Amino acid sequence: MSSVITCIEDLRVLAQKRVPKMFYDYVDVGSWTESTYRANAADFQSLLLRQRVARDLSQRSLRSAMAGQDVAMPVAIAPTGLTGMQRADGEILAARAAKAFGVPFTLSTVSICSIEDVAEGTQGHPFWFQLYVMRDRKFVQRLIDRAKAAQCSALVVTLDLQISGQRHKDLKNGLSAPPRLSLLNLLNMAGKPRWCLGMLGTRRRTFGNIIGHVEGVDDMASLADWSSKQYDPALSWEDIAWIRRQWPGKLILKGIQDVEDAHLAVASGADALIVSNHGGRQLDGAPSSIRALPAIAQAVGRQIEVHMDGGVRSGQDVLKAVALGAKGVYIGRAMLYGLGAMGETGVTRALEIIHKELDLTMAFCGKTDIREVDASILLPT
Numbered sequence: 001m002s003s004v005i006t007c008i009e010d011l012r013v014l015a016q017k018r019v020p021k022m023f024y025d026y027v028d029v030g031s032w033t034e035s036t037y038r039a040n041a042a043d044f045q046s047l048l049l050r051q052r053v054a055r056d057l058s059q060r061s062l063r064s065a066m067a068g069q070d071v072a073m074p075v076a077i078a079p080t081g082l083t084g085m086q087r088a089d090g091e092i093l094a095a096r097a098a099k100a101f102g103v104p105f106t107l108s109t110v111s112i113c114s115i116e117d118v119a120e121g122t123q124g125h126p127f128w129f130q131l132y133v134m135r136d137r138k139f140v141q142r143l144i145d146r147a148k149a150a151q152c153s154a155l156v157v158t159l160d161l162q163i164s165g166q167r168h169k170d171l172k173n174g175l176s177a178p179p180r181l182s183l184l185n186l187l188n189m190a191g192k193p194r195w196c197l198g199m200l201g202t203r204r205r206t207f208g209n210i211i212g213h214v215e216g217v218d219d220m221a222s223l224a225d226w227s228s229k230q231y232d233p234a235l236s237w238e239d240i241a242w243i244r245r246q247w248p249g250k251l252i253l254k255g256i257q258d259v260e261d262a263h264l265a266v267a268s269g270a271d272a273l274i275v276s277n278h279g280g281r282q283l284d285g286a287p288s289s290i291r292a293l294p295a296i297a298q299a300v301g302r303q304i305e306v307h308m309d310g311g312v313r314s315g316q317d318v319l320k321a322v323a324l325g326a327k328g329v330y331i332g333r334a335m336l337y338g339l340g341a342m343g344e345t346g347v348t349r350a351l352e353i354i355h356k357e358l359d360l361t362m363a364f365c366g367k368t369d370i371r372e373v374d375a376s377i378l379l380p381t
């Protein structure tokens, strides 16, 4: 490799070189005009940190806890669909990197590697499972049972995908897993030999949690038909109550943007909520997560653990989110860029970069323990 990787942007650039266009675009995209996608990252920049000097910074700790789990820093891996298309067996690789680093890994319902694959690939190390509430409630029930059997230590229920935002690039690219072998796709893949070799060496090339687990869904055509009808527009808080009864472990509700919904999340008996707009992939025009966070943290932060995701690309971003009331943040694209660039090593690299930036930035602000960081490290804007 010609240049040294020093930041998440370096990983993004390398991922763009190594991952076929259709799957790189699937990551680096937001819905419609992408204004919320851009704002997620840009709004972090408008927050200013308060530098302090001449404080003893010799002993520092980033250790914390998220949803009852000790973490090396308050960062978890976000659930992302089709992760095994960025790099063969991507979910297993990312879960291993998270395990070694000491942060939670969240597996998506629409992953390529299945719950069982990841449990086996991490030697039973507990991970978190993200649930989409599909119309087929028997399938949902079975997913919950499979997550229990795999000893998943938290269930993350995503609430902001009852209907799907439109992402222009995915439609134009004809996104599918495995990719259709059109001339254009073949030409593009030919330029990504490392990716192709990996894919030839794995049997996991489509939705591992679904294929073989739904009656009548055993090939790509039936899968595509089933999935397109399965996100449930009728999802309600009664479904959350039902899930709460099924899942005795930690329950995290993902996709909260509004204070009223945050109060409903508290009433549902969930253990944590994630302030999230799905990485700018759903409601285009919604505020960035870092903008939505303070009001929600203020309203319910004493009753429920508040997490956030969206636009986190550096340790500075993590610090700002913690300052504004997040007990922890999740990284989606920062992890995916690492994975697409360098597989498991790339995910580790992404975590290392963020850890180092977080440690030094916290110290510049005169703090030595992440658990003591609050809004006093920000300048009034």
Ligand SMILES: Cc1cc2nc3c(=O)[nH]c(=O)nc-3n(C[C@H](O)[C@H](O)[C@H](O)COP(=O)(O)O)c2cc1C
Residues within 6 Å of the ligand: 026, 027, 040, 078, 079, 080, 081, 108, 109, 110, 130, 158, 254, 276, 277, 278, 279, 280, 281, 309, 310, 311, 312, 330, 331, 332, 333, 334
């Ligand atoms: C490629 C991609 C796929 C995603 N798939 C899922 C998913 O399957 N389930 C889910 O709850 N969220 C999904 N998300 C949203 C992430 O969990 C998270 O909210 C978002 O990526 C955070 O923003 P960031 O990418 O800027 O860190 C996805 C995001 C991306 C980028």
